Amino acid sequence: MPEKSASNLVAExxxxxxxxxxxxxAGTLYRGNEGMWSWVLHRITGVAxxxxxxxxxxxxxxxxxxxxxxxxxxxxxxxxxxxLGEIALVAAIAFHAFNGLRIILIDFWAFGAKHQxxxxxxxxxxxxxxxxxxxxxxxxxxxxx
Amino acid sequence: xxxxxxxxxxxAAEVIPTFNVTLRIRRFDPEVDEEPRWEDFDLEVFxxxxxxxxxxxxxxxxxxSLTFRRSCAHGICGSDAMRINSRxxxxxxxxxxxLDITKPITVEAIKGLPLEKDLIVDMEPFxxxxxxxxxxxxAGPVKGGKxxxxxxxxxARFDDTTKCILCAACTSSCPVFWTDxxxxxxxxxxxxxxxxxxxxxxxxxxRLDILNDKExxxxxxxxxxxxxxxxxxxxxxxxxxxxxxxxxxxxx
Numbered sequence: 506m507p508e509k510s511a512s513n514l515v516a517e518x519x520x521x522x523x524x525x526x527x528x529x530x531a532g533t534l535y536r537g538n539e540g541m542w543s544w545v546l547h548r549i550t551g552v553a554x555x556x557x558x559x560x561x562x563x564x565x566x567x568x569x570x571x572x573x574x575x576x577x578x579x580x581x582x583x584x585x586x587x588x589l590g591e592i593a594l595v596a597a598i599a600f601h602a603f604n605g606l607r608i609i610l611i612d613f614w615a616f617g618a619k620h621q622x623x624x625x626x627x628x629x630x631x632x633x634x635x636x637x638x639x640x641x642x643x644x645x646x647x648x649x650x
Numbered sequence: 651x652x653x654x655x656x657x658x659x660x661x662a663a664e665v666i667p668t669f670n671v672t673l674r675i676r677r678f679d680p681e682v683d684e685e686p687r688w689e690d691f692d693l694e695v696f697x698x699x700x701x702x703x704x705x706x707x708x709x710x711x712x713x714x715s716l717t718f719r720r721s722c723a724h725g726i727c728g729s730d731a732m733r734i735n736s737r738x739x740x741x742x743x744x745x746x747x748x749l750d751i752t753k754p755i756t757v758e759a760i761k762g763l764p765l766e767k768d769l770i771v772d773m774e775p776f777x778x779x780x781x782x783x784x785x786x787x788x789a790g791p792v793k794g795g796k797x798x799x800x801x802x803x804x805x806a807r808f809d810d811t812t813k814c815i816l817c818a819a820c821t822s823s824c825p826v827f828w829t830d831x832x833x834x835x836x837x838x839x840x841x842x843x844x845x846x847x848x849x850x851x852x853x854x855x856x857r858l859d860i861l862n863d864k865e866x867x868x869x870x871x872x873x874x875x876x877x878x879x880x881x882x883x884x885x886x887x888x889x890x891x892x893x894x895x896x897x898x899x900x901x902x
Contacts, residue, residue, distance in 0.1 A: 533676075533758060535823065536736040540874025540887075544825070611872045611891060618888035621874060 539625040547604050550597040557594055588647030592640055599635050603628040667697045671746055672754040673704055675716070677768050686765065690754060695746055701734055701757065702741040705769075718769035725881060728817030732769050733758040738819040738879035760822035762831070776818050779834045783842035783860055788853025804849040811844040811889050813882040820876035820886050826869050833869040834861065836876035836886045843889040846902045854902040862897045870894070 535541070568575040581587065607624045611617040617624070671693055678686040691708050702723055709716045721727040723742045730741040734757055735749055741757075749755050763771035792798055814837060821827050821835035842861055846854045861867045867890055876886040896902050 533733070533736055533756060535733070535761065535825070535875070537823075537825075537873060537875045538878055540872065540878075541825065544871050544873040608872055611887070612894055613891075618872075618874075618877075618885065618891050621872070621887075 539622050543604055543607070543625050543628070546600060547608070550601040553597050554594075554601060557597075585647050588643065592636075592643055595639055595643075596632075596636055600628070600632050603631050668694050669697065669747075669751060670694050671704070671751045673701075673708065674754040674756045675708075675768070676756070676758040677716075678759075678765055679715070680767060697747045699746050700742055701732075701739075701744045701746060701749075701755070702730060704746060705741060705757070716769075717767045726815060728815035731760055731817040731819040731822070731881075733760055738823040738875075740817060740819065740881045743881050760818060762822045762824070762828040763818070771822075773818060775831060776821055776835065776837065777816075779821075779838040780816065780841055783834070783838050783857055784853055785841040785845065787845065787848070787851055788856065789851055798850040800849055807849070808844050808847040810884050811840045811847075813884050814840050814844070815882060816841075817881060819879040819881055820884075823875040823879035825873055825875065826871055830865070830869065832865045834863075834866055836870075836890065839867055839870075839890050839893055840884060840886055843893055846893060846896060854896070858893070858897050858900075858902075861893055867894050867897065 564575070564578050567578060604625075607621070607628050610624060611621050673691045673693060675689055675691065676686050677683070677689050691712060693704055693707055695704055695707070702720055705716065705718055705720075709718075718730065718732070718741070720730040720742065722729070725740055725743045728740075731738060732741055733739075734741065734744055735755055738760060746755070757769065759765050759769045759771050763773065763776060766772050789798070816837060818837060820840070821837045824833070824836055827833050827835050839861060842857045845851045846857050870887070870890045872887055872891075874887050877884075877888070880886055
C-alpha cells in the first residue's frame with residue numbers, strides 16, 4: 506500500500522509542533538463493533554486451527570514411518586501443558602464452527618444481515634456453554650490423574 | 651402553554667453553552683514530513699458545533715495550513731468523510747458534544763487510500779472501482795417511446811442503495827480494503843446493487859459477472875464496519891449479501 510502510515514500506531518512527531526505534540530496518541534486502531542471483532546477472532550482461530558491440522562497430519566503420518574516414534578510423540582501429548590493446549594484448541598474450533606454458521610446465515614438467510622449482532626451473542630453463548638461443559642471435565646482428566 | 655415556550659426560547663438561544671475540547675489531528679505535509687505526525691489543538695466550541703466547525707475554527711483562526719475537504723457541509727456532498735475517534739464519520743454530521751470530550755478527539759484521514767495531505771486522500775482508486783460496475787441505467791429503447799414504468803414495490807426493492815453519496819466512509823472502513831486495494835469495496839457494490847435490482851435496468855447480468863470475481867463480492871468478510879460507518883444509514887453488508895445471492899441464483 507502506498508500509504509506508509511497504514512499501521513495502527515503511528516510515528517512520533519519529528520519536529521516540535523506549534524501547539525504541543527502528544528508523544529504517542531492512544532491507538533488509532535479502527536473501532537469496529539461485534540462484526541469486526543468476530544471476523545478478527547474468526548481469522549485468528551482459523552489460522553491457529555490450520556497450524557494444528559498441519560502438526561496433526563504430520564504426527565499421524567509418523568505411525569507409518571516408525572510406530573515407536575509415534576508412541577513417543579503421543580506420550581508427550583499427555584503432559585498437562587498439552588492438556589491445557591487442548592482446551593485452547595477446543596475453544597478455537599468451537600468458536601470457529603459456531604461463527605462459521607453465523608457467517609453462512611448472514612450470506613444466505615434473507616434476515617441474516619439484520620440479525621448479525623444478536624447472532625454473534627448467540628455464538629458467544631453457545632461457545633461458553635460448550636466450554637463450561639468441556640473445561641472442568643478436561644481439567645479433571647489432566648490434573649486428576 | 652404555548653406562550654411559556656415562546657418566553658423561554660429567546661433566553662435559550664442567547665446563551666449557547668460552550669466547552670473546551672482538544673482536537674488531536676493527524677497532520678501530513680508531503681513537502682516537509684516523511685511520516686504523518688499528531689498535533690493537538692485546544693479549542694472553545696459551542697454545544698451546537700460539529701467536528702467540521704472545529705476544523706474551520708482551526709483553519710481560520712489558528713493554523714491556515716490545515717487541509718481538508720468539505721463542500722456542502724450538510725451531509726449530502728460526501729466530501730468530508732474522515733476517521734473521528736477511530737470511526738469513519740462525516741465531520742459535518744458529527745456533533746462534538748456527542749463525542750467523549752474528556753479525552754482528545756482524534757481526527758485522521760480515512761484509511762486504505764493514498765494519503766495526500768493532512769485529511770485529504772487520493773480518491774481516484776475509489777472512483778475507479780465505482781466506474782467499473784457501470785453505475786448508470788443500461789436499457790434499450792422503450793416500445794412506443796413512452797416512459798419506463800415502475801411500481802412502488804419495484805422502486806422500493808433498491809431504495810436503500812439509492813441513498814449513497816460516495817463519501818467512501820464504507821469502503822475505507824473495510825479491513826479487507828485496507829490490505830487489498832484490488833477489492834471493489836462496499837461503495838462500488840452498493841452502486842451496482844442500485845441498478846441490479848432496478849426493474850427498468852437490463853444490465854444486471856453484466857454487473858453480476860463483474861462482481862462474481864475473486865476481488866468482487868466474495869472478498870466481503872461480513873465485518874459490518876461499512877454498515878456501521880455509512881452516514882446515510884444504508885444497510886451495506888445486507889446489499890452485498892443480496893448481490894452474492896443474486897450471483898448464485900444467476901439473476902437479480
